[in-house]
Amino acid sequence: MNTLYRIALDAMGGDHGLEVVVPAALMALELYSDISLTLVGDEEQIKRLLDKHKTSNPERLQIQQASQVVGMDEAPAAALKNKKDSSMRVAINLVKAGEVEAAVSAGNTGALMATGRFVLKMLPGIDRPAICSTMPGVKGHSHMLDLGANVDSSADHLHQFALMGSELSKAIDEKDNPSVALLNIGAEAIKGNEQVKAADRLLKASALNYIGYIEGNDIYSGDIDVIVCDGFVGNVALKTSEGLAEMISGKLKSSFSRSWLSRLTGLIALPTLRSFRQEMDPRRYNGASLLGLQGIAIKSHGGADSLAFANAISIARTEVIKKVPQRIDKQIAALLPQRKTE
């Protein structure tokens, strides 16, 4: 029998908990015959739900008991202190213990970051984890980071993000020399703030394939492999995109339901509109990597459904196969020789 890639799932996290995670796990087991999943959470509840859903792959599914759940609005420090038997913490503990090779959680982002950092530790040379996600684009996709883990990032932090993103792109997209860009504001009075200008100097002097500044409208070009920005800026860009996409999709729907004629037209156009929506489906991009940790932790959107959560599992699987943390570690050692250990 081949080796299985082992992934732990925080079964209780996110807005919908088990209702989403259990079906997602079964879906992922169907999709990938080379993974083994551990559902972490309330054993009794998990079993009850598994009985309802039935799986054809019971041999690749484990349950690990955890008695607590981290609240979506709980302060990270409080979760770390008071929820030592939470489904999130136990899932991350399994990564640390080597029982699994990755953990996926739709829970509280801050708590997941704090737990990841506390339990798994940072890679030497990396100060803080960064949230990195795949962004769809006209010509291809990009990896963008940080999407909200760090505010007021220094130039050094932006430099570290660039190194990590570049290595991720090499590993996942199998690109030799991924292009890296800094998100900035362009044609305006004062081009960029001090951190961005200083990061620009660092990146110009680095061994990365740094192509310079881009502006917000270039994010969706799909031309750039890695887009680097401060977490405040990245988070606003990501969430603004979510809001706009939702508005456009709503207006499109209402355009096709305004009169009997447009409703009829909508019916005729349904297959085309459906394929359009499928292509734009944000669930296909669900799953953000917490880069910089000594281990793989994937954050699913809190409101993700099963299809979206299954996608986050598939990202975890890819990072396990590609040994992303090990590769980043090696790269940092080569390019940041002065790195310190936490």
Added chain:
Amino acid sequence: MNTLYRIALDAMGGDHGLEVVVPAALMALELYSDISLTLVGDEEQIKRLLDKHKTSNPERLQIQQASQVVGMDEAPAAALKNKKDSSMRVAINLVKAGEVEAAVSAGNTGALMATGRFVLKMLPGIDRPAICSTMPGVKGHSHMLDLGANVDSSADHLHQFALMGSELSKAIDEKDNPSVALLNIGAEAIKGNEQVKAADRLLKASALNYIGYIEGNDIYSGDIDVIVCDGFVGNVALKTSEGLAEMISGKLKSSFSRSWLSRLTGLIALPTLRSFRQEMDPRRYNGASLLGLQGIAIKSHGGADSLAFANAISIARTEVIKKVPQRIDKQIAALLPQRKTE
């Protein structure tokens, strides 16, 4: 005869200069019988183009000679020093001299801000101009500022933006008590940076109808009258939206041209798709206010076409009618009594 609202147009600015501004001016004169426009730029070229287009309103159209043009990439300080007879500078001078009540330019944003600030001066109590634009939303529209004039805005600056945006909304939307929100990142580890947290405290203590933090996905809800953010963040949000809207529109188009069947469907759906596109048309929102100046200066998108530029003229007209700078001045005097004069 009724008084006319007098507006100067930087006829040479923007990516397309006269080719866009002259037709836009004629369009605006047709639309509004209460405006008078002054085209500022190369008199000979303007006359030649006017001969080609013909206007039925020559009595409300003037020409003001200006021999220079500010380049789109020219440094603001250089433009200020070396281009004293530029179309942009002369248009702003006309506002200062009281010959017109507003100026519209599609030229270099930085130069326009620097020129506005140098010639018109800031309102007492306001440190820096802010770029404010109308954002479409599901339920209505919002005024968002700053969109790129200021990076690293302090809490005091964000407070000033809030005061100005609120007064703009009162004047233009005729709202008694516009809601004001601060753009922040929400469910993440560290909620917001220091400036945003400090601005939150200032706004809570203010007389404004401050509703607290919103996240990027709330921008397009149309629920909030005024959205306040740092210029770096606002610019990224705006440009990211431009890029995403472009990608979605491109994908929609290609969905409807994939096969003969989808092309046929697209033809049938054309009127509906067209009305959808019209509703989403960014040209309808073209024209950003440079708030905080002692006078009205409207920035049109550099790449704007005539329809979009005409919209910027209509925004200038509204601000003249509503006496926006005077209202902001009064409001600042009432709410920031400790204000200083530049």
